[in-house]
């Protein structure tokens with residue numbers, strides 16, 4: 404049996420299905436947070452195993468959960484912008500929750516595979532891709548809590564794998580949560596015939612990976628615990644997409660054509676300019692390489708999302724407004 408924290412979430416459902424396909428039983432520990440789970444019963448029903456409702460940062464939630472094989476720790480607060488003002492909430496789940504996850508695995512003597520984030524690196528280089536040995540220079544509270552969470556897992560007496568995903572996209576992503584990434588905002592705008600809004604000139608870059616490629620990597624890591632100390636792995640497509648390209652891919656996946664792009668002179672506190680994963684180590688350890696290009700991953704997501712219910716686009720405008728009212732935005736001037 405494998406315990407998957409955050410198993411009912413976007414990434415967790417893919418990981419769980421991969422683990423089940425590999426012959427494992429899975430149990431989720433998930434808080435079914437309403438910001439993420441519009442319909443908690445549906446999220447629960449979709450999970451291919453038992454769901455235990457609980458908060459990873461609550462020590463009592465771990466009682467009685469006895470994974471015999473491994474612990475996959477995915478539960479986290481993930482909104483970069485939101486982390487800048489909900490500091491305590493992010494610290495509690497991402498740091499305290501990860502400490503408890505590590506302690507649980509150590510108590511049972513089972514390997515851990517935990518998701519961190521490329522946010523621990525802070526801003527990336529515009530040309531060179533980021534390697535796992537690059538220093539931690541987080542610029543958001545989210546990135547900081549992910550970095551501290553990693554530190555909670557070092558020195559455990561069990562095999563530890565830490566994965567640092569780039570921007571993960573694909574079917575199943577929340578369409579009503581304005582604190583998730585840019586693509587859900589693009590889809591909401593496309594559906595309402597509104598122009599896409601890009602913060603700045605659109606030359607900033609990200610590395611978009613398909614969620615199933617990440618799930619394949621996590622499942623591989625479960626089956627291949629490191630033997631000589633903690634293993635850190637990047638996860639991404641290994642390619643760079645500018646925000647302007649991203650907008651074009653999103654339009655391509657939609658039935659719309661000739662969609663205007665509106666540039667807003669705004670920067671959000673905690674935002675970075677560039678991100679791209681170097682996958683040399685992933686290849687070196689023999690882990691599966693991504694099968695999806697960023698373009699195809701984005702198109703897959705937009706096609707899936709198109710006819711599904713989601714929040715109206717003004718919800719994202721309101722999230723930006725909230726940042727601005729807290730003094731967490733600025734002009735790029």
Ligand code: UD1
Nearest residue numbers: 481482483520521569570582583584585588600601602607
């Ligand atoms: C995202 C994830 C984070 C993950 C990280 C890994 C979110 C909120 N954050 O951060 O959990 O660990 O990837 O790389 O999903 N932008 C626009 N227009 C919009 C919205 C955003 O131009 O309407 C821009 C932003 O300024 C930014 C880029 O899009 O430059 C990406 O932003 P976003 O998707 O919010 O998240 P990341 O900061 O990349």
